[in-house]
Amino acid sequence: MAVSRLAPSASTLSKLLLHPVSAPPFSRPFSGTAAGDDQTVLTIETSVPFTGHKIDPPSRSVEATPKELLSFFQDMAVMRRMEIAADSLYKSKLIRGFCHLYDGQEAVAVGMEAAITQRDSIITAYRDHCTFLGRGGNLVEAFSELMGRRTGCSKGKGGSMHFYKKEAGFYGGHGIVGAQVPLGCGLAFAQKYFKDETVTFALYGDGAANQGQLFEALNISALWDLPVILVCENNHYGMGTAEWRAAKSAAYYKRGDYVPGLKVDGMDVLAVKQACKFAREHALKNGPIILEMDTYRYHGHSMSDPGSTYRTRDEITGIRQERDPIERVRKLILTHEIASASELKDIEKEIRKKVDEAIAQFKESPMPDPSELFADVYVKGYGVEMQACPGLKLSKSIK
Amino acid sequence: MALRGLGRRISIGKRCFSSASEVEKRPRDGKQINLFSAINQALHIALETDSRAYVFGEDVGFGGVFRCTTGLADRFGRNRVFNTPLCEQGIAGFAIGLAAMGNRAIAEIQFADYIYPAFDQIVNEAAKFRYRSGNQFNCGGLTIRSPYGAVGHGGHYHSQSPEAFFCHVPGLKVVIPRSPQQAKGLLLACIRDPNPVVFFEPKWLYRLAVEEVPERDYMLPLSQAEVIRQGSDITLVGWGAQLSVLERACDEAAKDGISCELIDLRTLIPWDKETVEASVRKTGRLLVSHEAPVTGGFGAEISASIAERCFLRHGLQLEAPVARICGLDTPFPLVYEPFYMPTKNKVLDAIKATVNY
Numbered sequence: 001m002a003v004s005r006l007a008p009s010a011s012t013l014s015k016l017l018l019h020p021v022s023a024p025p026f027s028r029p030f031s032g033t034a035a036g037d038d039q040t041v042l043t044i045e046t047s048v049p050f051t052g053h054k055i056d057p058p059s060r061s062v063e064a065t066p067k068e069l070l071s072f073f074q075d076m077a078v079m080r081r082m083e084i085a086a087d088s089l090y091k092s093k094l095i096r097g098f099c100h101l102y103d104g105q106e107a108v109a110v111g112m113e114a115a116i117t118q119r120d121s122i123i124t125a126y127r128d129h130c131t132f133l134g135r136g137g138n139l140v141e142a143f144s145e146l147m148g149r150r151t152g153c154s155k156g157k158g159g160s161m162h163f164y165k166k167e168a169g170f171y172g173g174h175g176i177v178g179a180q181v182p183l184g185c186g187l188a189f190a191q192k193y194f195k196d197e198t199v200t201f202a203l204y205g206d207g208a209a210n211q212g213q214l215f216e217a218l219n220i221s222a223l224w225d226l227p228v229i230l231v232c233e234n235n236h237y238g239m240g241t242a243e244w245r246a247a248k249s250a251a252y253y254k255r256g257d258y259v260p261g262l263k264v265d266g267m268d269v270l271a272v273k274q275a276c277k278f279a280r281e282h283a284l285k286n287g288p289i290i291l292e293m294d295t296y297r298y299h300g301h302s303m304s305d306p307g308s309t310y311r312t313r314d315e316i317t318g319i320r321q322e323r324d325p326i327e328r329v330r331k332l333i334l335t336h337e338i339a340s341a342s343e344l345k346d347i348e349k350e351i352r353k354k355v356d357e358a359i360a361q362f363k364e365s366p367m368p369d370p371s372e373l374f375a376d377v378y379v380k381g382y383g384v385e386m387q388a389c390p391g392l393k394l395s396k397s398i399k
Numbered sequence: 400m401a402l403r404g405l406g407r408r409i410s411i412g413k414r415c416f417s418s419a420s421e422v423e424k425r426p427r428d429g430k431q432i433n434l435f436s437a438i439n440q441a442l443h444i445a446l447e448t449d450s451r452a453y454v455f456g457e458d459v460g461f462g463g464v465f466r467c468t469t470g471l472a473d474r475f476g477r478n479r480v481f482n483t484p485l486c487e488q489g490i491a492g493f494a495i496g497l498a499a500m501g502n503r504a505i506a507e508i509q510f511a512d513y514i515y516p517a518f519d520q521i522v523n524e525a526a527k528f529r530y531r532s533g534n535q536f537n538c539g540g541l542t543i544r545s546p547y548g549a550v551g552h553g554g555h556y557h558s559q560s561p562e563a564f565f566c567h568v569p570g571l572k573v574v575i576p577r578s579p580q581q582a583k584g585l586l587l588a589c590i591r592d593p594n595p596v597v598f599f600e601p602k603w604l605y606r607l608a609v610e611e612v613p614e615r616d617y618m619l620p621l622s623q624a625e626v627i628r629q630g631s632d633i634t635l636v637g638w639g640a641q642l643s644v645l646e647r648a649c650d651e652a653a654k655d656g657i658s659c660e661l662i663d664l665r666t667l668i669p670w671d672k673e674t675v676e677a678s679v680r681k682t683g684r685l686l687v688s689h690e691a692p693v694t695g696g697f698g699a700e701i702s703a704s705i706a707e708r709c710f711l712r713h714g715l716q717l718e719a720p721v722a723r724i725c726g727l728d729t730p731f732p733l734v735y736e737p738f739y740m741p742t743k744n745k746v747l748d749a750i751k752a753t754v755n756y
Contacts, residue, residue: 096551096552097552097553097554097557097733098552098553098554098557148733148734156733156734157732157733157734157735158733159554159555159733161554161555161556162555175512175554175555175556175557176512176513176515176556177485177513178485207484207485208485210484210485210486210489211485211486211516212486212488212489212516213516238457238484238485239457239458239464239485240458240461241457241458241460241482241484241485245482246482246484246485247484304464309461310461367734368734368735370735370738372735373727373729373732373735373738373739374727374729377728377729377730
């Protein structure tokens with residue numbers, strides 16, 4: 001729950017590295033009357049009203065406490081900093097393979113978390129670093145996984161595209177586009193049996209929105225009233241293909257046809273929170289709903305993609321100036337005098353420091369043990385003999 | 400029956416394009432280019448020489464993720480070279496339909512790891528269309544191109560070698576080139592072959608492999624393996640990027656006085672059993688190597704067929720069991736890639752073990 005996570009703790013820097021991002025690292029109070037008052041509830045309007053498809057949209061007035069706004073700022077800033085650090089690590093070849101960065105889209109991960117608990121499940125595609133942090137993952141686990149180290153969240157065996165966190169209901173982390181959506185509907189199916197009032201958020205991109213399996217899963221979910229929320233993170237480009245070139249209808253929130261949908265400004269964390277809260281309640285009562293998050297990624301599709309061959313630099317700069325999620329929250333904080341500009345800058349400095357420390361820490365972590373290569377192909381004990389090279393003495397029996 | 404000339408390249412009439420041996424003998428008359436450029440040239444020629452040829456797939460318009468389709472959209476227009484939405488099953492089905500109307504549909508699946516949604520279309524529709532319609536219909540103009548194989552850091556979903564799945568489907572052809580010059584000729588042959596073909600391109604070699612490639616239009620024969628190095632002690636068979644590993648192993652083995660014969664299979668189905676058999680009957684030993692996991696990999700088929708044919712015949716027999724040096728039976732790993740791969744040293748060890756059996 002959002003409020004309970006905000007309770008200030010006297011955590012030291014090192015603890016933060018191992019604890020969920022959302023615990024504030026600082027314990028000093030902020031200037032400004034609003035901040036010190038836990039009871040204050042601000043009512044803020046979202047940037048644009050919601051648009052509904054076969055459903056009455058929720059109100060665009062969102063309630064938020066000053067603490068919540070600060071935590072949004074901080075959480076998004078950590079995510080942003082992590083992705084930028086990952087960019088430099090990739091360029092210095094410490095991260096290899098494929099790396100898909102989320103900077104620009106932080107509001108979706110943070111807003112969603114504010115509306116749900118860790119008993120709800122989230123499943124997403126390969127742009128998963130920040131979703132992982134939002135689910136309570138820590139920086140060391142994240143960087144270690146990117147580097148393939150033993151201390152990574154998937155023991156170094158998954159890499160950038162395969163972050164998981166079972167205890168937080170984070171089902172990863174999927175490389176094959178669209179494959180996670182039927183899976184997500186399956187999770188919701190199980191949740192319905194558990195009768196524990198939990199839901200699944202299945203995230204996918206505008207590229208994946210044209211996958212056949214999505215519609216198969218949607219049909220089944222609607223038929224059986226599953227508590228699943230399909231979230232299309234529409235960053236307008238499926239790798240190098242603009243949405244209008246890939247989809248006859250880019251109104252992804254309407255593509256569910258008989259399934260209701262909501263279009264949300266994905267760069268406005270409060271709008272995301274409101275929409276997810278609304279969707280959650282809807283899914284528990286009425287079955288699937290689609291949320292289209294209108295968002296944007298500053299980086300290219302992956303680190304191998306400069307991101308500028310299919311869109312203009314002006315477009316990217318324009319979005320950064322007008323719709324950046326972190327800047328929006330910064331303005332709200334300053335307008336409502338929750339904190340001063342320099343205090344916010346200090347937070348960002350501390351975050352930078354923490355991220356650097358996490359990087360230093362993971363660099364000490366060892367690579368996975370070679371025996372891990374054969375581990376978990378099947379369940380241990382169910383007998384698989386691994387042959388490295390027939391006729392040589394490299395064969396290995398898994399007992 | 401065709402000649403069983405020892406060590407000579409054999410051409411067996413029923414399946415070859417005539418130009419094969421001629422290309423190899425002509426003086427080199429091309430430029431040094433890499434694999435993606437060779438493929439690009441082949442595509443340019445394919446579109447130039449057949450006005451009903453089309454190239455499509457995800458992101459091919461701007462040149463594709465590996466630059467194989469550079470310049471095609473500008474030159475031939477967006478009616479013939481175009482992007483598709485992100486839906487492999489749709490791309491394959493669409494391509495089959497286009498081919499069924501007599502067109503040459505050259506579809507790209509961006510990474511072979513993503514080909515599985517299209518598997519049903521390829522296996523159940525493309526491969527069987529001619530057969531089940533009693534030859535009324537066919538999708539022979541279909542060519543599916545896809546980058547496959549390890550690239551050093553690709554992990555689970557950018558490194559797979561799925562060729563074995565497709566080799567199990569009568570009605571399809573599966574072709575894998577080892578180098579730029581081979582790729583251009585083989586791809587043009589695939590595009591013009593009147594059967595549906597899956598053409599896997601070793602992505603590791605896109606930039607790495609540079610070779611002199613003739614600029615003109617030429618084709619290389621399908622279903623004809625090539626003996627690229629002659630030897631007398633052991634036959635090595637492979638395809639794609641693995642051949643350079645095998646070559647280096649051969650060089651090392653030569654230092655120990657082991658003479659290796661190296662064969663590039665080129666077409667995996669229908670495969671050239673005669674060439675491999677002739678070689679094994681000469682050397683008495685066989686080693687097959689591929690990146691795909693060993694169990695159920697295409698090496699198993701080669702192994703079984705050759706064992707059938709060469710077990711004991713005309714006084715010559717297999718001197719040792721067939722060795723397979725392949726990927727491990729695990730999902731393609733991330734950091735463990737160097738352990739997983741069938742490396743030169745693993746191959747060398749197996750060569751020695753087989754020769755000393």
